[in-house]
Amino acid sequence: MDYLPDIVVKMAFDPGYGHFEVFATERFFRDRITKGLQLNEKTNATGFGGSLILPLVPKMLDFQASVLAGRGVGRYGSAQLPDATVNAGNLSVDPLRGFRALAGLILRPAPTWTFFGYFGEEQVDKDESFRLSDGKIFGYGYGNALFDNSGCEIEGGAACAANTSRIVSGTLGDWWKFYQGWLGNGQLGLTDSWLRREIYSGIGGDPSTNINITLVSFRYYPFQK
Secondary structure (H helix, E strand, O other), rough: EEOOEEEEEEEOOOOOOEEEEEEEEEEEEEEEEEEOOEEEEEEEEEEEEEEEEEEEEEEEEEEEEEEEEOOOOOHHHHOOOOEEEEEOOOOOOOEEEEEEEEEEEOOOOOEEEEEEEEEEEEEEEOOOHHHHOOOEEEOOOOOOOOOOOOOOOOOOOOOOOEEEEEEEEEEEEEEEEEEEEEEEEEEEEEEEEEEEEEEEOOOOOOOOOOEEEEEEEEEEEEEEO
């Protein structure tokens, strides 16, 4: 559990061509150890990242990208990957290394049309503390090879630890501003997204899955141009 609020430090730059940001995160974890001595174990985790917006064609085509990497950064991604696990050796809290990255293009060929495309990936590393130097493996941690995945491809199967290794996704879409007047503006959007989830191998292998989602959206912005 977090015993202090997250600290996020960010600096932004507008040098005249594009917008740039760099940032850092600091998180504070605590767990309770009741094996042997009863005590609280604390640790912290740091992440670093940046983002940018580049006008490739002014007022028509923009490029966007962002990245965040470090320990305990899972909560800052859309997939909400895990931030920490239990260290198999001493049962202390162990922040997991991970990263998230996103890149996309936004095209505005006319005042009433906006087209966009994005591709992103989120990944979290396994915790190798479950693998000791003598080859023995404890049944703790994240991504443990002893976890049972044998029921992951069986509908209603209970044996499916399915510790996620990474999520990849791609999105294409558009917005059509069909109304612009003194009452504001109305927009109609169409979006298609593809997502794939991969897991760490365990007993029964490492099956993956994917899904395609199509959405139709309507937005009304009162008194906005």
